[in-house]
Amino acid sequence: MIDVDQLRVRFGDNEVVKGISFQVKTGDSFGIVGESGSGKSTVLRALSGLNSEWSGHITIDGKVMRPRRDKSFFRKTQMVFQDPYGSLHPRQTIDRILSEPLLVHGIGDIDRRIDTVLAEVALPGTVRFRYPHQLSGGQRQRVAIARALIAEPEVLLLDEPTSALDVSVQAEILNLLADLRERRHLTYVLVSHNLAVIAHLCPRIGVMIGGEMVEQLSAEDLRAGRTRHPHTAQLRALSIDLEEAA
Amino acid sequence: MMLVDIKNLRVSFKTRTGTFEAVRGISLSLGTEKLGIVGESGSGKSLTARALMRLLPQSATITADRLSFDGMDIVKADERAMRRIRGKRVGFILQDPKYSLNPVMTIGRQVAEAWRTHKGGGRKEVRDAAVDLLDQVRIREPRRVYDLYPHEVSGGMGQRIMIAMMLAPDPSLLIADEPTSALDATVQAEILRLMEDLVSRRGMGLILISHDLPLVSHFCDRVAVMYTGRIVEELAAGSLSQAKHPYTRGLLNCLPSLAHPKSRLPVLSRDAAWLQS
Numbered sequence: 001m002i003d004v005d006q007l008r009v010r011f012g013d014n015e016v017v018k019g020i021s022f023q024v025k026t027g028d029s030f031g032i033v034g035e036s037g038s039g040k041s042t043v044l045r046a047l048s049g050l051n052s053e054w055s056g057h058i059t060i061d062g063k064v065m066r067p068r069r070d071k072s073f074f075r076k077t078q079m080v081f082q083d084p085y086g087s088l089h090p091r092q093t094i095d096r097i098l099s100e101p102l103l104v105h106g107i108g109d110i111d112r113r114i115d116t117v118l119a120e121v122a123l124p125g126t127v128r129f130r131y132p133h134q135l136s137g138g139q140r141q142r143v144a145i146a147r148a149l150i151a152e153p154e155v156l157l158l159d160e161p162t163s164a165l166d167v168s169v170q171a172e173i174l175n176l177l178a179d180l181r182e183r184r185h186l187t188y189v190l191v192s193h194n195l196a197v198i199a200h201l202c203p204r205i206g207v208m209i210g211g212e213m214v215e216q217l218s219a220e221d222l223r224a225g226r227t228r229h230p231h232t233a234q235l236r237a238l239s240i241d242l243e244e245a246a
Numbered sequence: 247m248m249l250v251d252i253k254n255l256r257v258s259f260k261t262r263t264g265t266f267e268a269v270r271g272i273s274l275s276l277g278t279e280k281l282g283i284v285g286e287s288g289s290g291k292s293l294t295a296r297a298l299m300r301l302l303p304q305s306a307t308i309t310a311d312r313l314s315f316d317g318m319d320i321v322k323a324d325e326r327a328m329r330r331i332r333g334k335r336v337g338f339i340l341q342d343p344k345y346s347l348n349p350v351m352t353i354g355r356q357v358a359e360a361w362r363t364h365k366g367g368g369r370k371e372v373r374d375a376a377v378d379l380l381d382q383v384r385i386r387e388p389r390r391v392y393d394l395y396p397h398e399v400s401g402g403m404g405q406r407i408m409i410a411m412m413l414a415p416d417p418s419l420l421i422a423d424e425p426t427s428a429l430d431a432t433v434q435a436e437i438l439r440l441m442e443d444l445v446s447r448r449g450m451g452l453i454l455i456s457h458d459l460p461l462v463s464h465f466c467d468r469v470a471v472m473y474t475g476r477i478v479e480e481l482a483a484g485s486l487s488q489a490k491h492p493y494t495r496g497l498l499n500c501l502p503s504l505a506h507p508k509s510r511l512p513v514l515s516r517d518a519a520w521l522q523s
Contacts, residue, residue, distance in 0.1 A: 036401065036430050137287065166286040166457050171500035171511035178510070193430035200502035200511070223504055238435055239504045242461055 001026040001155065001187045002047070007056040009042050016042050018211040019056065024204075026154075029181060029188035031202030031219075033195055033235065038208040040191045044157050047189065048079045060155065075105050078148035082160035084140035088132040094118075094143055095128045101151040117146045121176060138169035145176065149184070156181075158190040162197060174200060195239040199223060207232045249419055249451045250276040250298065253312040257293050259305050268306075269293050270475035276419075280445060280452040282462035282483065284497070285472035291455050294472075295421045299336060300328050316418065334364050337412030341424040343404030347396040354380075354392030357411050364415035379410040383440060402433035409441065419451040427456070438465045459486065459497050471497070473520055493520055 002024040009017035017039045024030040034040040045051040047058060052067035059065065060077065081087040088097055098114045107113070118125060121142040132140055141161065148156055161177070162170040178201060181188055192198050198205055199219045207215045207229060215229040227233045257269035269290040274281070285291045297308050300320060313320045315331060323331075332338070340346050348356055358376040361367070367375065373392075380388035383406040396404060405425060412420060422441060426434040438454075442465050445452045456462045463469050463483040471479045471494045479491040489495050496514040 035432055167459070167497060168286060168500050168514040171502075171513050174502065175511055175513065194502075195431070196502040196504045199504055199507070219507075223507060235431070236504065238431060242431075242435070242464055243501075243503055243505055 001028070001061055002030075002189065003057070003059040004043075004047070005057040005059075007043065007046060007054060007058065009039070009046055009051065009054045011053070016211050017046070017054070020206075020208070020211075020213040022206050022213065022216060024187055024189060026187055027181070027185045028204070029190060029202045031198035031205040032189065032191045032208055032213075033193065033198045033205060034208035035193060039211040040208050041159055043208075044079070044159050044189060044191050048077060048157050049073065050079075071105065075101075075151045076153055077155040077157065078151065078153040079157040079159065080141075080144050080148050080161050083164050084137055084144050085132075085164070087144050088140060088147075090132055093129050093131055094135075097132075097143065098128075098147055098150055101147060105151055107151065113150055117150045120149065120180070121146045136169075137165055138172060141165060141169075141173055142176070145173075145180075149180065152184075153186070155187045155189070158188060160192050161190070163192065163194065170197070177201060195222070195235055196243070207235070248275055248277055249316055250274065250453075251312055251314045252294075252298070253310060255294065255297060255308070255310040255313055257290070257297050257302065258307050258309075260307075265307075268475055269297065272472075272475075272477055274470060274477070276451050276453065278418075278449050278451050279468065280442065280454065280466040282466035282469040283453060283455045283472060284457065284459045284462050284469055286457055288474075289472040290475040291472050292423050295338075295423060295453055295455055298421070299332055299338065301332070301338075333360075333412075333417075334415045335417050336419045336421060337415075337417040339405070339408050339412055339420065339422040339425045342428045343401060343408050344396070344428070346408055347404060349396050351395075352392065353394050353396060353399070353407050357392075357407065357414065360411040361414040375414075376410075379413060380407070382413065382444070383407070383410045385410075400433075401429050402437060405429065405437050406440065409437075409444070413444065413448075416448070417450065419453070420445060421453045421455070423455045424457070425454070426461075427458075434461070441465070459494070460501065478520060491520075492517065 005021045006019045007017055008019050022030060032040045032043060046054040049069040095114060099110050102110050102113060118128060123139060123142050127135060162173050165173060180186060190198060190201055199222055203219050205217055205219060205222055206213045209231045215232050222236060225236060227236060252272060252274040255269055255272045256267060258265045258267040272294055283291045296302050298320060308321060310321055354376050357379055358372045361375045362372050377388045377392055380391055385391050385406055426437050454462055454466055463486050466483050469481050469483050470477045473493050479489060479494050481489055499512045500514055502511060
């Protein structure tokens with residue numbers, strides 16, 4: 001589904017993504033882990049078309065991507081951001097927020113689709129005419145996911161979708177994402193600094209540091225400690241160490 | 247020595263439809279030790295810490311059988327007395343250094359200002375003290391960082407700078423409200439280790455507020471778990487696995503784990519009875 005080859009992103013003189021390559025099969029889920037500044041979000045923004053200053057090759061669903069994308073691309077690929085407080089328009093009702101993608105892409109049957117998608121992300125129908133500030137953080141992230149789903153995408157790009165949420169809400173959102181992927185046969189690219197979250201949702205994981213993807217491994221290998229790069233081992237040790245406190 | 251003594255603390259807000267009680271009868275005491283307060287958003291953990299400093303919005307009402315810091319009654323203290331406690335005796339570290347630092351003032355000047363406000367001194371002396379503080383929070387090249395602006399440093403560095411400012415007046419208690427939630431895992435551990443180390447070395451008390459139960463228990467002696475304005479369970483940090491309250495257990499279980507994979511995360515099912523107990 002997604003094929004990234006020698007992707008480079010440069011901001012001025014500063015190369016923040018230094019030629020990374022990875023593939024994601026249809027219906028699969030690929031995780032990118034790394035510290036802040038490692039370039040992981042930049043990869044996602046290049047994939048999503050939010051940043052057009054990149055070089056290399058990106059192929060999504062057999063189509064070679066140019067820096068400028070057409071409308072059908074933006075229907076097929078949707079993104080969910082970290083901060084549900086910042087990514088929803090504060091002066092628009094949930095109804096308006098969710099109709100926007102449908103209006104943009106000229107998809108009809110708005111009323112029914114909104115009802116369906118709200119049910120799918122397990123939100124009560126009553127939130128439809130509320131504003132984002134009237135919802136909790138978890139509900140807001142559900143709205144953001146609903147907005148991404150409503151145009152019936154095939155690829156979901158997730159940038160730290162749970163790091164602004166409480167752990168109990170995080171569990172609900174991670175379960176929801178796992179269910180949706182199965183039900184709708186979606187392809188995910190998930191970016192996070194939390195190894196446990198990444199390993200939970202993604203069978204394959206790429207580790208980034210300083211703009212390079214230094215290792216790709218399976219979640220099982222990561223759990224078992226079969227790592228090759230010292231940075232991966234270091235991240236794993238820290239994660240395990242903090243878990244073992246209890 | 248008892249640094250903080252809280253008995254039956256309540257914080258309520260007036261709303262259109264009546265009063266809403268956000269903190270509902272909390273009792274806590276703290277010596278020179280490290281206490282973690284854990285709970286979800288809305289559990290009243292931050293309000294409890296803010297009540298102790300009387301840093302609450304006007305609409306809030308505090309009542310308590312006892313609310314004292316180092317023997318002083320916080321409920322009855324006047325504003326002037328409170329100002330002598332805030333910052334000087336008790337340091338407060340907030341979640342996001344991006345919003346706590348002044349964006350148009352160099353880091354060094356901000357740290358120096360914190361020092362001068364509490365300790366006074368000439369320009370040269372204050373500058374040296376500020377550089378020394380930056381050095382104490384293990385910032386490499388403190389002299390270079392002194393002249394940087396907040397946007398030129400990373401989040402982790404920003405939080406170190408906040409800690410340096412808080413340490414300036416030698417407080418006896420440090421309250422850290424989600425100090426590392428905006429940072430990533432490696433930096434998170436570094437900052438908490440730094441705080442732990444400074445607190446033990448200076449013989450201070452620490453209240454660490456967070457929603458991350460395992461993380462907190464890693465760095466504290468004792469953990470109080472809050473749910474809807476009450477403490478439902480208090481535990482020694484080492485004995486999390488023996489937690490009895492279903493809420494505490496639920497919080498622990500719903501975390502994804504690297505060592506023990508779960509195909510599906512158990513979701514917290516809330517019991518109405520927890521509201522009473």
